[in-house]
Amino acid sequence: MSTRAAPPTPAPAPPRAPSAPAPAAAGGPADEAELFGENDADDVEDEAPGPPLDPPSLEPVRVDKWLWAARMVKTRTQASDACAGGLIKVNGLTAKASQKVKPGDRVEGALPSGRRVLEVRGTAERRGSAPIARSLYTDLAPPERAPRLGFLEVERGEGRPTKVDRRKMERVRGW
Numbered sequence: 001m002s003t004r005a006a007p008p009t010p011a012p013a014p015p016r017a018p019s020a021p022a023p024a025a026a027g028g029p030a031d032e033a034e035l036f037g038e039n040d041a042d043d044v045e046d047e048a049p050g051p052p053l054d055p056p057s058l059e060p061v062r063v064d065k066w067l068w069a070a071r072m073v074k075t076r077t078q079a080s081d082a083c084a085g086g087l088i089k090v091n092g093l094t095a096k097a098s099q100k101v102k103p104g105d106r107v108e109g110a111l112p113s114g115r116r117v118l119e120v121r122g123t124a125e126r127r128g129s130a131p132i133a134r135s136l137y138t139d140l141a142p143p144e145r146a147p148r149l150g151f152l153e154v155e156r157g158e159g160r161p162t163k164v165d166r167r168k169m170e171r172v173r174g175w
Helices: 063-069 076-084 130-134 163-173
Strands: 088-090 106-111 114-120 137-139
Touching (some): 063 076, 063 088, 076 106
Antiparallel strands (some): 088 106, 106 114, 114 137
């Protein structure tokens, strides 16, 4: 058996210094941006990167779209299912998914986040960021406090619940 020596590895290349821009030809443009007129100060606008966001509008919009845009539900399907199930009311009346809401309307509903009472401040066709979603409504419901159930609060190290406590927990959970 012959032993071969591993080929030597090349040394890493030294870091490159940033190159200076090439000097412009006599009387010619300095770079492509000037060549195509992209550096005009008059044309520069203050725009945030990314797609433009729709600000809240005052136009009526479907209640299922509004619930989705206001981030009350994760999908439009959940919003339309909540409307179909009679869980959403607009101005005190049960709403269909296609019912229009406008600023000033009161939307009440049993949503995944709990019971909510909201006043519409703006509408949106598309789902935006969380700050935009919060600007679409005013929450009128006071925060609900969960009922304190002493038998459900088990201290660490107390062991398993008794049979009576377990049955109480099952009754509360609906099992």
